[in-house]
Amino acid sequence: MPTAYDSDLTTLQWELLEPLIPAAKPGGRPRTTDMLSVLNAIFYLVVTGCQWRQLPHDFPCWSTVYSYFRRWRDDGTWSQINEHLRMQVRVSEDRHPSPSAAICDAQSVKVGNPRCHLIGFDGGKMVKGRKRHVLVDTLGLVLMVMVTAANISDQRGAKILFWKAQRQGASLSRLVRIWADAGYQGQALMKWVMDRFQYVLEVIKRSDNLAGFQVVPKRWIVERTFGWLLWSRRLNKDYEVLTRTAEALVYVAMIRLMVRRLAQEH
Template sequence: MSKAYPSNLTRVQYEFLSDMIPESKPGGRKREVDMWEVLNGIFYVRSSGVRWRSLPADFPIWQTVYTYFRNWRKDGTWLKIHDSLRQWTRIEQERHRSPSEAIIDSQSVKTTAMVHEAVGYDAGKKIKGRKRFMTVDTLGLVLRVLVTAANVPEREGGKQVLKKVKQMNQKISRLTTIWVDSGFDGMPFMQWVMDFYRWVVQVVLRPKEHKGFVLLPKRWVVERTFGWLMGCRRLVRDYELLPETSETFIYLAMIRIMVRRLA
């Protein structure tokens, strides 16, 4: 039994998630580990930012916790859980399960010294690291995220993340409008989105007469989502060797937020 860490799931929250946890593989040994403790260990890493090997001893051994995290990343379990929770959260907010509008933005973050794959320099933000391309609905809930090198241009990253959104199929059947900032502006990008996906790109520009912080219509929603992610120490920098692992931690952050709201 682990201590009552702030990142832990309550029993009610765990019971809410338990039906989405895959059963043990047939033909193998019966699962002996407590999945509540495994999930708490994963959420502890997400929240505190510690290395897997530094997981406190009152959780299951770190190899077990990490293996579940990695296997569920590879087989899509985390994404399935995330998508189910997003639909339930929308319904709980009396919204249709499929959004009609989405917002795109990017965030550049520094990487640590041992990270070498998909690393670049964002000249605009003066950051060497990776870039997170985020698509969210009007509630700020993540649809899909793409992590790339920081030198990937906005429009190119926007195309890649929209391809992932399109693969959601019926989950975004009502989607018609994509809101973007000036970084994604330009007729070639807008035409590409219209030609391939039949979505309308709407650009929200910052008023030239205003200086400092300005609350932009639609745009503030994705900025709030970035703020939620910064509450997780594991996401303040990019510590992951693989960009796919970085994406998984973002989905995990949203899973934790949504299950807290629903249970």
């Protein structure tokens, strides 16, 4: 299959994704849009950072592409595909499909759209915009993402993030330990997490005895995940009006990363 853009899916990558795409709704006119072209258009937008209306004309009409993206955002398809591929990657790495440990952290990013809802100022990072609260497994794969205004504290965001993670049910049923940085320290939060979810929240602090950059055990994993996300130019800033759209685009970026990794292993 010829590749027009670097972001396009290869034949093998499409074979891995195709079974996960929702079937057409029964009744009405049959689906005529090529789902491969829709996915290629969405990946092109995420990788290049272009606007929906600026999608090249060799893709389906931008409004058609966006309608599929929005539908799959609202019905949870993107998070479900992310979950399915994450389990496949874990199995390919000889890991249990469901993780027993995770790392949480938050990343503040500037907004690039004056119409964005929920904007705040992160006094610690000196960023006016939004904050991505993420929970990743020990491979750096996203288990859950939540986007808030940047003035929401890491601890407050973590509480909501853990509630969302627990609602995932069976896919995270083995989760017992979560590592975090000093922004999550405090006996009150640790006790709250244990009482509500039976998770052990372990804070890993940076050593005060070493100067300059240092790799902190476990915490480097989530920092690498943030680096992966920034490979996608659409995520270098938050251009989305709705936070749930911003969350869906994080899943899209991770889906592209995982399907490429799985295709290399076949």
